[in-house]
Amino acid sequence: MKPYVLGIDIGGTNTVFGLVDTRGKVIASSSIKTAKHARFADYLDELHTEATRLIESVDAVDKVHGIGIGAPNANYYTGTIEDGVNLPWPSPIPLAQAFAEKFGIPTAVTNDANAAALGEMTYGAARGLKDFIMITLGTGVGSGIVINGQVVYGHDGFAGELGHVIVKRNNGRLCGCGRTGCLETYCSATGVARTAREFLEARTEPSLLRNLPIESITSKDVYDAAMNGDQLAKDIFTYTGTILGEAMADMVVFSSPEAFILFGGLAKSGDLLMKPLREALEKNVMSIFKGKAKVIMSELKEADAAILGASALGWEAKPMPAPAALVATVL
């Protein structure tokens, strides 16, 4: 078996990729902007160029066993993205096939959050756990569910979209998925920014955030203001953590996980987010589950976790017969 795999994580903003060895060490990694190219073929060209450069830089040409890809809504069974709501290209995108042809290397794909869960189970905070739920708090909210030590794919490969449980049935925020009230419209980085804009308009007290142009406020701005003692910014995190904790209480009655693993930029907000989250989870969870599910942070570096998870799939990747016509319509 060749000694390396290439792990690729395709996010709404960045695509990060790295070469990983058999012991799970990231030998080298890099990234490109996902949304830079309007055509998927141009994106694939740039990624191929950059990844080839990376592979050459560590003398790994012809030493890559497989490619593993984590991407939004990517389907483990079909190798495609059928509905890439956070990506700029038309769906479906025949991801596994296109990468396998472009690189000449067997490729397997899964949901980005499933990949993160695999990485956490193999190398991180979920080592030894058989029942846990990975929640990724990034541009959106993703999830990877592990039950009996297996990632839950569902009958069609699309299970584990917990960013799209409905947390507000009435007057909920419009989501990229076309519905309203989804968890990710409140508890993602963009959700926090939306909450900031709502709070600034609905409330009147002074806030450091009022010094910023309201339309460009980010979750990082809210974090910085909160760390500087700004009460309105703190309230935004309390609101966010409470909604996430309430939603997690409903996830507990489904699969009774031993732990939730949180990952992503927002998860690094510390007690600002975690205190209201844990309080809401404990307050809202059914009594037989009280005090059981732990809420823990990812133990992997943010970029590495996704690369490692995706790369784990690379070891399983198998050559597939080419449905040439399908690829031709996209490239």
Added chain:
Amino acid sequence: MKPYVLGIDIGGTNTVFGLVDTRGKVIASSSIKTAKHARFADYLDELHTEATRLIESVDAVDKVHGIGIGAPNANYYTGTIEDGVNLPWPSPIPLAQAFAEKFGIPTAVTNDANAAALGEMTYGAARGLKDFIMITLGTGVGSGIVINGQVVYGHDGFAGELGHVIVKRNNGRLCGCGRTGCLETYCSATGVARTAREFLEARTEPSLLRNLPIESITSKDVYDAAMNGDQLAKDIFTYTGTILGEAMADMVVFSSPEAFILFGGLAKSGDLLMKPLREALEKNVMSIFKGKAKVIMSELKEADAAILGASALGWEAKPMPAPAALVATVL
């Protein structure tokens, strides 16, 4: 191996039990009232007497391999009921141990809805399905979740309590579990009766239901009125089915089941319930799941399904060492 198993389903109202052969045929069955006895030991005495009579009536003494029990909140791992919210006895109830000692037969237990799912997977509408969710609409709302062909027990044995997802975050109905807004306060038989009382007080138009004492109205009364063309009664089913369909749309993003199997008295309400349910599911489900999850009725007779499911566990039951002190405190 002895040729029979005893399947026992303990519901909030009735306990049904039957002798089942290796081919899944219910040889004989009977039932007792669950809530008749304030002491668990008295209940166990009556059940032992009646079950023994049943076993003798078909000449099956010493031919029972094991006992399988389905009961609310029963834990597959520990054999106990830790929080029997719909039962009259103090928790925890060491169910498997108490039955094994009383009958002298190895006993295994699980959640009543998990048992129903096992029965449906082995003998009923879920034959051949590896990913489905069983929803039981009885005194409460129960669920048994099957993923990759396995019942989901979670890390502690209590997974699959979908009757207790929160469907109304504000002003929700008080649930037997101590929280408010649970699915089962709306979509169980008792939930339908509560809706009837709410609608009759909040609305003013004539209804056949106004001829009945408001506090004693049952879901059967509402069904009968709706079948007689009563608009208010029909609206109660529309309200119920809509809430259930919305909740099921959230379940789909978790495990993406191939089908929901509905079971229990309310599930027999036909289009009164199913039409709004299917409409709400389809309207609220995330687009990548649209048109996928089937909603189908149990194919087993209501009493038999629970007995068959519970009995399937009986084949797996193993003798256990007796923690005598624990049993002594209850008996």
